[in-house]
Amino acid sequence: MKLNNHRDVCAGLLFVAIGTVAVVVAGAYSFGSTMHMGPGYFPVLLGGLLILLGAAIVARALWTGELAPLPSMSLRPLLLVTLSVLVFAFLLERFGLVPAIAATVLVSCFGGHEFRWREVVPLAAFLALASVLIFHVGLGLPFLLWSW
Amino acid sequence: MTITNFRVAGRGLALAAATLVLAAGTAIAAFPEKPIRLIVPFAPGGGTDAVARIVGEAMSASLGQQIIVENKPGAAGNIALETVAKAAPDGYTLLLGFSTSLTVNPSLYKSNPVDVQKDLAPVALLVSAQYVLVVNPKVNVSTVAELVAKAKAEPGKLNYASGGKGTPLHLGAEMLKSQAKIDMVQIAYRGGGPASKSVMANETQVLFGSFPSTLPKIQDGSLKALAVTGPKRSPSLPDLPTMEESGYPGFIVTSWYGFLAPAGTPKPVIDKLGAAAAAALAKEDVKKKIEATGQDIQSGDAAMLASLIKQDIARWRKVLNDAGIQPE
Amino acid sequence: MSIFDNLWLGFEVALTGINLLYCLIGVTLGTFIGVLPGLGPLVTISMLLPITFNLSPTAGLIMLAGIYYGASYGGSTTAILVNLPGESSSVVTCLDGHAMARQGRAGPALAIAALGSFFAGTVATAILALFAPPLAGWALAFGSPEYFSLMLVGLFTAAALAHGSMLKSLAMVVLGLLLGSVGTDVNTGVYRLTFGVPELVDGLSFVVIAMGMFGIAEIVANLEKRESREVFTSAVGTLMPTLRDLRDSWAPILRGTAIGSFMGILPGAGTTISSFLSYIAEKRIARDPGRFGKGAIEGVAGPESANNAAAQTSFIPTLTLGIPGSGTMALMLGALTIYGIQPGPRVMTSHPDLFWGLVVSMWIGNFILVVLNLPLVGIWVQMLKTPYRMLYPSIVVLCCVGAYTLSNTTTDVILMAVFGVLGYLLVKLECEPAPLLLGFVLGPMMEENLRRSMLLSRGDPSIFVTQPISLALLVSAAVLLALLIVPSIRNKRDEAISEGES
Numbered sequence: 001m002k003l004n005n006h007r008d009v010c011a012g013l014l015f016v017a018i019g020t021v022a023v024v025v026a027g028a029y030s031f032g033s034t035m036h037m038g039p040g041y042f043p044v045l046l047g048g049l050l051i052l053l054g055a056a057i058v059a060r061a062l063w064t065g066e067l068a069p070l071p072s073m074s075l076r077p078l079l080l081v082t083l084s085v086l087v088f089a090f091l092l093e094r095f096g097l098v099p100a101i102a103a104t105v106l107v108s109c110f111g112g113h114e115f116r117w118r119e120v121v122p123l124a125a126f127l128a129l130a131s132v133l134i135f136h137v138g139l140g141l142p143f144l145l146w147s148w
Numbered sequence: 149m150t151i152t153n154f155r156v157a158g159r160g161l162a163l164a165a166a167t168l169v170l171a172a173g174t175a176i177a178a179f180p181e182k183p184i185r186l187i188v189p190f191a192p193g194g195g196t197d198a199v200a201r202i203v204g205e206a207m208s209a210s211l212g213q214q215i216i217v218e219n220k221p222g223a224a225g226n227i228a229l230e231t232v233a234k235a236a237p238d239g240y241t242l243l244l245g246f247s248t249s250l251t252v253n254p255s256l257y258k259s260n261p262v263d264v265q266k267d268l269a270p271v272a273l274l275v276s277a278q279y280v281l282v283v284n285p286k287v288n289v290s291t292v293a294e295l296v297a298k299a300k301a302e303p304g305k306l307n308y309a310s311g312g313k314g315t316p317l318h319l320g321a322e323m324l325k326s327q328a329k330i331d332m333v334q335i336a337y338r339g340g341g342p343a344s345k346s347v348m349a350n351e352t353q354v355l356f357g358s359f360p361s362t363l364p365k366i367q368d369g370s371l372k373a374l375a376v377t378g379p380k381r382s383p384s385l386p387d388l389p390t391m392e393e394s395g396y397p398g399f400i401v402t403s404w405y406g407f408l409a410p411a412g413t414p415k416p417v418i419d420k421l422g423a424a425a426a427a428a429l430a431k432e433d434v435k436k437k438i439e440a441t442g443q444d445i446q447s448g449d450a451a452m453l454a455s456l457i458k459q460d461i462a463r464w465r466k467v468l469n470d471a472g473i474q475p476e
Numbered sequence: 477m478s479i480f481d482n483l484w485l486g487f488e489v490a491l492t493g494i495n496l497l498y499c500l501i502g503v504t505l506g507t508f509i510g511v512l513p514g515l516g517p518l519v520t521i522s523m524l525l526p527i528t529f530n531l532s533p534t535a536g537l538i539m540l541a542g543i544y545y546g547a548s549y550g551g552s553t554t555a556i557l558v559n560l561p562g563e564s565s566s567v568v569t570c571l572d573g574h575a576m577a578r579q580g581r582a583g584p585a586l587a588i589a590a591l592g593s594f595f596a597g598t599v600a601t602a603i604l605a606l607f608a609p610p611l612a613g614w615a616l617a618f619g620s621p622e623y624f625s626l627m628l629v630g631l632f633t634a635a636a637l638a639h640g641s642m643l644k645s646l647a648m649v650v651l652g653l654l655l656g657s658v659g660t661d662v663n664t665g666v667y668r669l670t671f672g673v674p675e676l677v678d679g680l681s682f683v684v685i686a687m688g689m690f691g692i693a694e695i696v697a698n699l700e701k702r703e704s705r706e707v708f709t710s711a712v713g714t715l716m717p718t719l720r721d722l723r724d725s726w727a728p729i730l731r732g733t734a735i736g737s738f739m740g741i742l743p744g745a746g747t748t749i750s751s752f753l754s755y756i757a758e759k760r761i762a763r764d765p766g767r768f769g770k771g772a773i774e775g776v777a778g779p780e781s782a783n784n785a786a787a788q789t790s791f792i793p794t795l796t797l798g799i800p801g802s803g804t805m806a807l808m809l810g811a812l813t814i815y816g817i818q819p820g821p822r823v824m825t826s827h828p829d830l831f832w833g834l835v836v837s838m839w840i841g842n843f844i845l846v847v848l849n850l851p852l853v854g855i856w857v858q859m860l861k862t863p864y865r866m867l868y869p870s871i872v873v874l875c876c877v878g879a880y881t882l883s884n885t886t887t888d889v890i891l892m893a894v895f896g897v898l899g900y901l902l903v904k905l906e907c908e909p910a911p912l913l914l915g916f917v918l919g920p921m922m923e924e925n926l927r928r929s930m931l932l933s934r935g936d937p938s939i940f941v942t943q944p945i946s947l948a949l950l951v952s953a954a955v956l957l958a959l960l961i962v963p964s965i966r967n968k969r970d971e972a973i974s975e976g977e978s
Contacts, residue, residue, distance in 0.1 A: 040668075081699070093886055100876075226677075345616070
């Protein structure tokens with residue numbers, strides 16, 4: 001068994017983990033029988049299947065020893081883009097659409113390669129204005145626009 | 149202190165009190181000063197949403213402020229319930245309450261996020277709808293009595309379609325089962341639409357369906373109607389007896405919508421909103437549009453809604469108990 | 477009345493100034509809505525419903541219908557350009573369509589999508605006009621066992637979608653199925669896997685998962701590449717499809733139209749499955765299936781035609797049976813009732829002007845759409861030239877707003893972020909998101925119909941093979957499975973043989 005295929009081992013383990021969570025949580029629901037399936041039947045079955053498949057993936061990775069190193073992940077884009085979405089969720093209902101969009105643009109731009117204030121600020125303003133016009137004015141969707 | 153001082157103090161206090169009351173009264177008289185949010189517990193589209201928008205539009209005109217519909221669907225109406233119960237009791241947040249989520253959920257679920265009778269204040273009753281007991285023509289019965297007889301002759305063979313646990317479709321059938329002492333198997337679908345399709349296809353045979361989803365099929369013969377479930381006969385199907393007339397006194401299954409506000413909203417504000425709602429419902433075009441959705445206008449004030457809620461909570465608790473359905 | 481009289485009546489109605497105007501407004505608005513990620517025809521139609529009260533029922537319905545099928549045109553635009561499926565039916569378009577865009581071939585992709593959709597829409601409308609009542613009967617013949625078997629067929633195609641490791645694709649499908657089971661159990665009302673979050677009680681939303689896994693994850697992956705700053709090659713090719721493209725596309729378009737027209741009639745199954753089935757069919761039939769996923773135009777032509785055909789034929793059960801196939805159709809039904817029109821087999825005779833006017837205006841609408849969308853191709857391609865550092869925040873904002881407008885709750889936005897991270901991880905580990913999405917869509921219906929069939933048969937599993945349609949479908953599923961496994965076994969055998977020889 002050669003551990004060259006880190007990538008697939010991780011994938012397999014991820015599936016095993018998710019499957020286990022499913023089996024544990026759904027195991028609490030009534031299972032029923034094959035003739036009369038309860039709410040827990042499918043999720044537990046699927047969770048179990050996922051565990052099996054995950055294990056199979058790990059096994060295959062160890063068996064064939066294909067070379068597949070762990071992919072490189074640069075954390076900055078991941079963290080900042082995700083953060084920008086969460087920032088939007090946090091600010092929208094407390095401070096309004098305009099501040100939320102501005103903050104999201106700002107944070108997500110930090111996740112990119114180049115950050116130029118003279119580009120980011122007008123972009124944020126443009127997106128905020130466009131969104132207000134399209135969604136709130138044009139489509140009539142209710143939004144808190146601006147409130148401190 | 150001398151008596152004169154007391155008198156001056158007393159007059160001063162009275163003046164202050166009067167000013168406060170006047171100010172409050174003006175504030176209330178000035179209500180509404182900004183748009184009002186109407187929280188609807190269903191996704192856009194469908195009877196509830198349509199009623200909300202139709203009535204809301206008419207009320208906006210008379211109140212002078214926009215009524216903005218916000219859809220907060222999910223969790224059998226609980227999300228909308230919670231949103232309104234937690235809102236400030238100033239009359240600017242209203243709930244379009246649906247009878248099932250207000251009066252059936254308390255008995256269906258062990259933990260409810262909102263105590264309907266304590267955390268919400270009724271404002272007005274708007275519309276109510278009754279249901280119709282239909283069967284697939286292949287079942288070959290034309291009255292409720294014949295259906296019951298057939299069910300008794302072949303127990304456990306008939307299927308009925310329901311729109312999900314706790315829906316009027318489910319409750320009506322359970323009521324019939326316990327009152328007529330027959331056995332039918334529940335086949336649940338996601339809502340009235342798929343439920344009526346299944347009866348048409350004879351996958352299930354019995355359905356307590358809503359008017360909009362069954363009326364056209366009754367009229368063209370794909371479904372056979374046996375009775376209506378309201379207190380009175382329906383004008384669209386005048387030959388159809390009610391369940392009570394068919395031998396089941398007290399068998400009433402209706403659903404209704406009303407406006408509710410967070411508990412603690414000042415009474416004058418509630419009265420003003422209620423009056424606007426009643427005025428909107430009296431308009432001809434509003435009436436026509438609502439009746440086109442298969443629902444009937446049932447305008448009622450806050451007191452009427454409050455007693456209806458109390459009545460229904462008790463009634464559905466009994467129905468669920470009799471049917472052996474325990475809260476979970 | 478002969479069919480020609482009816483069509484003549486239809487033309488008379490549809491070509492009046494008012495109805496033409498509202499047709500135009502409807503399809504334009506629909507295209508626009510389709511382009512915006514997240515926002516879909518459902519929300520738009522419900523917003524505009526009160527406005528239509530002041531119009532005649534025909535004009536109102538024409539406009540709403542225009543929004544509906546216009547949205548599927550717009551949805552393919554975003555799928556191709558930024559790899560964001562606006563609706564479940566555009567997921568497949570993302571696969572090859574976006575790959576083509578990255579190669580500078582966004583123009584031909586968009587054009588073929590529009591042309592294929594137009595052809596499909598025309599044919600499907602004709603089917604609607606000629607065969608609506610008998611086809612409606614077909615919809616009724618599909619009961620719970622048939623739906624289950626159909627879903628099974630769909631599921632096996634999911635595994636066939638990917639071109640990586642079979643095990644990992646299967647795992648993704650199962651994960652999708654698992655995600656689909658989050659929510660309220662139909663039969664018992666129990667909340668499953670909701671972890672106490674009330675917004676999950678009605679299940680996860682497809683759009684949220686898609687925007688997270690395709691949109692956000694994609695952006696993060698793009699940002700990682702330090703070397704190539706620009707995502708799209710600056711050498712954008714011709715805007716119009718080449719003769720070769722057209723030659724390669726006409727057969728997929730025909731096949732896609734056939735698949736979509738048929739599937740759209742089945743309430744609930746419709747547009748998504750048609751596009752997936754069409755993709756698989758094209759991949760199977762192609763002489764060189766390895767091209768799929770890397771910019772094969774057949775992978776755009778077929779599915780786009782399929783989903784547009786399905787969008788049109790989904791009006792059949794709604795109009796003639798009063799059974800809506802999806803949430804948006806339910807809205808249309810609601811609109812019809814408010815107008816005082818009872819959908820049902822009699823609607824053709826009781827309101828001929830409405831029915832035929834609608835049918836003809838659908839054809840006109842499709843025509844307007846292709847005339848509208850082809851020139852727009854140039855504009856969209858120009859948009860791709862925006863420096864990516866300004867494009868991607870716009871996409872993020874649009875996704876956030878779009879996710880919020882689904883149910884006016886920030887929980888959906890947070891969930892989108894979660895799926896963004898998950899999607900990124902999975903892509904890094906070389907697991908494809910498309911099979912997951914298909915599993916997600918099919919899973920709940922499969923389980924529901926399986927349990928329901930068992931209830932109906934009182935626990936007897938033979939119900940699946942005693943019903944003829946169900947049996948036929950199960951046989952096809954078995955054949956499909958065999959077709960999937962056999963080549964891969966043969967490949968492994970060939971590999972083993974060649975390795976042995978060297």
